[in-house]
Amino acid sequence: MPEVVMPRLSDTMEEGTLSRWLMEVGDPVHKGDVLAEIETDKATMDLEAFEDGVLERQLVTAGTAVPIGQPVAVIGDGSATAGSATTEPVSVAEPAVYSPPASSSPAPEPPDASPSAVGTVAAPAAAMMSGSGSAELRTSPLARKLAHDHHLDLAAIVGSGPQGRITRADVEDAIAQRESAPKAGDDSAQAPTSQPPTGAPPIFAGDGDEVVPLGAIRRVAVRRLSESQAVPHFFLTALVNVERLIAFRAEVNAGLAASGSKISINDLVVRGCAVALRAHPEVNASWGGDTLLLHRHVNIGIAVSTPAGLLVPVVVDADRKPLSMIASETLELAGRARAGHLTVNEMTGGTFTVSNLGMFGIDQFTAVINPPEAAILAVGAATDVPVVRDGRLVAVPMLKITLTVDHRVLDGARAAAFLRDLTAILEEPLRIVV
Amino acid sequence: MTEDRSDVRAMTFRQALNETLRAELIRDESVFLIGEEIGVFEGSYKITAGLLAEFGPARVRDTPISEEGFVGAAIGAAMLGLRPVVEIMTINFSLIAIDQIVNHAAKLRSMFGGQVSVPLVIRMPGGGGQQLAASHSQNLEVWYAHIPGLKVLAPSTPADAKALLAAAIRDDDPVIFLENLALYNTKGDVPDGDQIAEIGRAAVVRAGSDLTVVSYSRGTVTALEVAGRLEEEGISIEVVDLRSLRPLDRETICASVRKTSRAVVVEDDCLSYGIGAEISATIGEGAFDFLDAPVRRVAAAEVPLPYAKSLERAALPDAAALTRVIHEVLDATRFER
Numbered sequence: 001m002p003e004v005v006m007p008r009l010s011d012t013m014e015e016g017t018l019s020r021w022l023m024e025v026g027d028p029v030h031k032g033d034v035l036a037e038i039e040t041d042k043a044t045m046d047l048e049a050f051e052d053g054v055l056e057r058q059l060v061t062a063g064t065a066v067p068i069g070q071p072v073a074v075i076g077d078g079s080a081t082a083g084s085a086t087t088e089p090v091s092v093a094e095p096a097v098y099s100p101p102a103s104s105s106p107a108p109e110p111p112d113a114s115p116s117a118v119g120t121v122a123a124p125a126a127a128m129m130s131g132s133g134s135a136e137l138r139t140s141p142l143a144r145k146l147a148h149d150h151h152l153d154l155a156a157i158v159g160s161g162p163q164g165r166i167t168r169a170d171v172e173d174a175i176a177q178r179e180s181a182p183k184a185g186d187d188s189a190q191a192p193t194s195q196p197p198t199g200a201p202p203i204f205a206g207d208g209d210e211v212v213p214l215g216a217i218r219r220v221a222v223r224r225l226s227e228s229q230a231v232p233h234f235f236l237t238a239l240v241n242v243e244r245l246i247a248f249r250a251e252v253n254a255g256l257a258a259s260g261s262k263i264s265i266n267d268l269v270v271r272g273c274a275v276a277l278r279a280h281p282e283v284n285a286s287w288g289g290d291t292l293l294l295h296r297h298v299n300i301g302i303a304v305s306t307p308a309g310l311l312v313p314v315v316v317d318a319d320r321k322p323l324s325m326i327a328s329e330t331l332e333l334a335g336r337a338r339a340g341h342l343t344v345n346e347m348t349g350g351t352f353t354v355s356n357l358g359m360f361g362i363d364q365f366t367a368v369i370n371p372p373e374a375a376i377l378a379v380g381a382a383t384d385v386p387v388v389r390d391g392r393l394v395a396v397p398m399l400k401i402t403l404t405v406d407h408r409v410l411d412g413a414r415a416a417a418f419l420r421d422l423t424a425i426l427e428e429p430l431r432i433v434v
Numbered sequence: 435m436t437e438d439r440s441d442v443r444a445m446t447f448r449q450a451l452n453e454t455l456r457a458e459l460i461r462d463e464s465v466f467l468i469g470e471e472i473g474v475f476e477g478s479y480k481i482t483a484g485l486l487a488e489f490g491p492a493r494v495r496d497t498p499i500s501e502e503g504f505v506g507a508a509i510g511a512a513m514l515g516l517r518p519v520v521e522i523m524t525i526n527f528s529l530i531a532i533d534q535i536v537n538h539a540a541k542l543r544s545m546f547g548g549q550v551s552v553p554l555v556i557r558m559p560g561g562g563g564q565q566l567a568a569s570h571s572q573n574l575e576v577w578y579a580h581i582p583g584l585k586v587l588a589p590s591t592p593a594d595a596k597a598l599l600a601a602a603i604r605d606d607d608p609v610i611f612l613e614n615l616a617l618y619n620t621k622g623d624v625p626d627g628d629q630i631a632e633i634g635r636a637a638v639v640r641a642g643s644d645l646t647v648v649s650y651s652r653g654t655v656t657a658l659e660v661a662g663r664l665e666e667e668g669i670s671i672e673v674v675d676l677r678s679l680r681p682l683d684r685e686t687i688c689a690s691v692r693k694t695s696r697a698v699v700v701e702d703d704c705l706s707y708g709i710g711a712e713i714s715a716t717i718g719e720g721a722f723d724f725l726d727a728p729v730r731r732v733a734a735a736e737v738p739l740p741y742a743k744s745l746e747r748a749a750l751p752d753a754a755a756l757t758r759v760i761h762e763v764l765d766a767t768r769f770e771r
Contacts, residue, residue: 140767142695145723160768161727168695168726169768 002051003071004035008288013040014164015067018047018060027055029075036062036072047072054078067163139166146171152178218309228369231287232407235366236415238423240399242382248429256324263327266302266356269379269401271326272432274298274318276422277352283418284351286372287409293372301350301370302330304337311337312370314350323433354379364400374409377422378402399426441626448618450592451481451557454599455519459489462517465603468495468504469521469557478523479559479618505531505556509539509608512554517603525560525574525612532577539608540583551606555599561614561652561702562750568738571746573703578610579679579712585633586679588612590654592622594677597631605633612679614652614702636683638690642672644769645696645760648687648713650676653700653751660756669764679709687713688720695726696763700756705733726767732756 006016016038023035034046035055057074060066139147139154143166147154150171157174159166245268253262277284277298286293298319301312313333315326336342352374355367358381367378380402384395401422405415425431445453458465471478473486473496486494497504501522508518522528528535539552562571579586585607589595595613602609639654640661647657654675661671674690676683691697697717699710710731717729735749 140726141722142724142726161766165766167767169770 002053002075004047004049004073004075005071006038006066006068007047008068008293009038009040009045013068015065016040016045017065018062018072019044020062021058023055025055025058026078028078029053029055049075051075065163137166138164140168142168143171146175150175150178221309224371225368227371231369231371233369234405234407234412234415235402236405236412236419237364237400237402238419239385240401240423240426242397242399242426245399245426245429246382246397248432252323261324261328263323265358265382265399266354266379267323267327267330268429268432269356269377269426270300270302270315270318270330270354271321271323272422272425272429273352273354273377274300274321274326275432276418276425278319279421280414280418282414283375283410285374285409286351287374287406288372292409295351297349297351299349299351301347301353301373302333303353303355303367304334306338306340308340311342311347312350312353313337313342313346314348316349352376358382358399364402366402367404369404369406374406375415375418376404378404401426442623443626444621445592445624446618447589447592447595447613447620447622448479448481450596450622450624451599451613452483452485454596455482456485456488458519458600458603459485459493462603464515465517465519466493466495466511467519467521468497468508470497470499470504470523472496472521477521479613479615481557481559481613481618482521501527501531502534505534506538508554508556509534509542509552512539512552512608513542513550517553518555519603520554520556522556522558524566524570525558526570526572528556528558528574535578535584535608535610536581540581543607544583552608553606554608555602555605555611556608557599557611557613559613559615559618561616562734562739562746563616563652565741565743565746567741571739573701573734575610575612575679576703576707576709576712579682579709581680583608584680585609586612587633587677588614588651588679589677590617590639590649590651590675592620593624593629594631594637594675596624597629598633598677600629601631601633604630609633612651616652617655620655631677634678634681634683636674636676636678636686638672638686639675640671640673642670642694644670644672644694645698645763646672646674646687646690646694647698647700647756647760648674648676648690649700650679650709652702656751656753656756657700660753660760663753664757664760669760669769671760676709676713682712682716684716684720687716691717691721692724695724696767697721697725697729698732698756698759698763699729700732700751702734702750704736705731706736708733727763730759730763732759 006018009016018036019039020037021035022037023029023033029035029049030052031049033049035049036047038045038047053075054077055073056076056078058072059074060072066072137154138159138161140161144154146168147157152171152174154166157166157170158164160170161167242265245265249263249265249268256262281294284295284298286295297317299314299316300318301314304311304313315321315329315333318326321329333342333346350370350373353367353370353376355376356379357365358379362380363383364380365378367376369376378401380400382397382399385398386393387396401419403415403419455467459467467482467485472482473491473494476483476486482494505520505522508520511518522531535556539554543551561573564571575586575588578584585602585605587598587602587609589598599611602611640658642661647661649657654673657671657673661673664671672690672694674687699713701709703709708731710733714729714731717725732751732755734751737749739749740746
């Protein structure tokens with residue numbers, strides 16, 4: 001009997017709230033019909049049926065937060081709608097109890113499938129407690145005790161149980177991870193540490209070596225960067241004539257002088273990327289394992305170096321924001337990133353990233369993809385290059401930009417077309433603002 | 435348990451009960467049996483086979499269909515020094531005698547300030563799965579397990595049937611002795627000689643490390659069957675057989691869950707307010723910090739048990755249902771096989 005599961009509607013989505021049922025049990029359903037509305041961290045979206053049939057069961061009540069992949073409804077031939085043996089005992093006794101609790105739990109037994117259909121009454125404590133979103137921390141008692149005994153912060157642990165519950169296995173992983181990080185001044189520092197989180201070879205700390213434990217941000221970065229090792233990359237570099245871009249920037253800043261604000265070359269590049277991405281939706285995409293996700297929004301992450309490590313705050317809907325807003329938002333986000341005041345929301349949901357090392361005089365570099373994004377742009381410093389123009393040698397400021405691409409998402413020609421358009425946009429800066 | 439392992443014989447649950455009754459009748463002159471059809475007809479389930487012939491009508495008394503009357507008579511006899519063993523044909527009929535059991539047998543010792551005791555055993559066959567229809571298929575153990583002043587025993591093996599029945603007959607308080615009909619023909623090794631179980635002691639009947647299944651009576655048999663099968667999948671199940679529902683051996687239950695961190699209760703009564711609810715609460719109180727997942731219960735459906743065989747089977751908990759719930763608990767805790 002086909003189940004309808006909570007779909008993944010955005011790359012950052014871990015669960016969705018089924019905000020409203022639009023079809024009732026017993027209603028005939030056609031492929032493409034909207035069964036319910038789902039609220040994600042970004043938007044309210046439609047839950048569509050992929051099957052023809054009859055809506056036999058609603059497994060969650062409206063307002064329930066449901067992890068992606070968990071069944072929310074059953075579409076069948078209609079034979080099991082009335083007096084369904086599985087739901088009946090529960091609904092009679094406790095109307096609040098509907099959904100099966102376990103994350104990877106099998107579908108609720110079809111009522112006629114086996115003699116045991118009614119034999120168990122699943123008593124999903126989780127479902128009874130939920131109904132609200134799952135912003136609060138869910139942990140098993142054992143996980144909580146273990147974390148307490150080992151002085152671990154549960155908030156830093158990702159739960160793998162139903163509805164994100166932190167279980168013993170998750171805490172044990174965290175303990176193992178911490179223990180594998182060597183401690184400064186530890187007598188045992190001479191000994192090879194156990195397996196570090198990235199699977200790096202054991203390291204030996206000698207006399208005078210300083211062992212620096214990883215902070216939380218660094219840890220996340222290490223994990224993400226290690227993940228990106230698995231991405232089949234390729235690199236494309238383009239040379240951009242930024243004569244007009246520099247002039248354009250000067251012109252804009254002159255106009256802004258009264259307001260005291262300024263735009264940078266990087267702001268122009270970010271906005272240029274957003275415009276180019278709008279024209280190349282296949283680049284504004286994520287790798288989803290066995291699917292591609294083409295993002296509706298163009299959210300550009302900007303790599304910011306902070307004392308705590310690399311952070312990537314996100315400028316949401318960069319294609320719809322004027323240059324001045326991108327500039328002010330970027331300034332503000334970067335400032336708060338350096339002060340350590342970014343929220344998680346401000347660092348998630350990116351669909352493309354720009355990394356700029358031009359201020360360090362780096363001519364050209366390649367950046368590591370920020371999974372699951374499909375591409376990242378590495379921006380070097382604009383340098384004067386001798387160019388022959390009208391038979392004379394002139395110095396022209398040129399910028400080298402390098403696109404790192406996930407080959408699973410994009411082929412060379414498509415990525416090259418994007419880079420060609422981006423180059424053209426940066427070379428004709430009016431296109432950045434119109 | 436006091437042990438006198440001169441020998442061990444394989445026998446059925448039924449035979450173990452019959453032999454124990456006989457041995458107790460021989461051992462103690464004050465022991466007598468009373469109930470409907472237990473003499474000439476030798477019991478609806480033949481538990482008292484041969485006993486009228488051997489011990490005569492003064493010690494094996496047939497009664498009219500009058501549960502309240504003969505339970506009351508037995509209580510009076512017990513107060514005056516005899517040790518009656520009552521057979522109520524099925525636990526379902528005990529409801530007619532429930533005032534005698536709950537308001538008298540259970541209360542007398544304390545209301546008489548300890549001046550009398552009621553050394554009474556009431557054997558109650560019962561349980562579903564026999565196509566006896568709703569009013570003859572109930573698991574009413576929780577009704578009695580709820581009452582202070584009673585002891586409630588629920589053996590799962592022939593050896594326990596013997597050792598717990600002997601302990602019940604020798605106990606000075608009223609004991610409800612539950613016999614699940616589905617167990618009567620099950621076989622097991624039973625040690626010869628005097629075997630007296632300690633009332634109120636659960637048993638770890640199978641040791642394991644990954645998850646504890648708590649059950650009693652027929653449910654323990656199901657649990658052991660499932661545990662055996664799951665072992666082949668690399669899952670190590672510990673089975674706790676309660677044996678006594680009152681008093682309840684909370685320590686053995688909690689000690690097991692503290693070790694495994696996961697628990698499932700399987701019970702033949704229905705879920706709401708059932709034995710599993712008490713076990714769950716016990717684990718919550720005694721092993722909370724060791725739990726990695728909510729305690730789950732596998733119980734009968736909340737319906738009057740249907741007569742139709744397929745529906746009756748569907749309403750009772752079985753090995754498949756228990757297996758499924760065990761998998762759900764393991765999956766919820768990222769158990770790696």
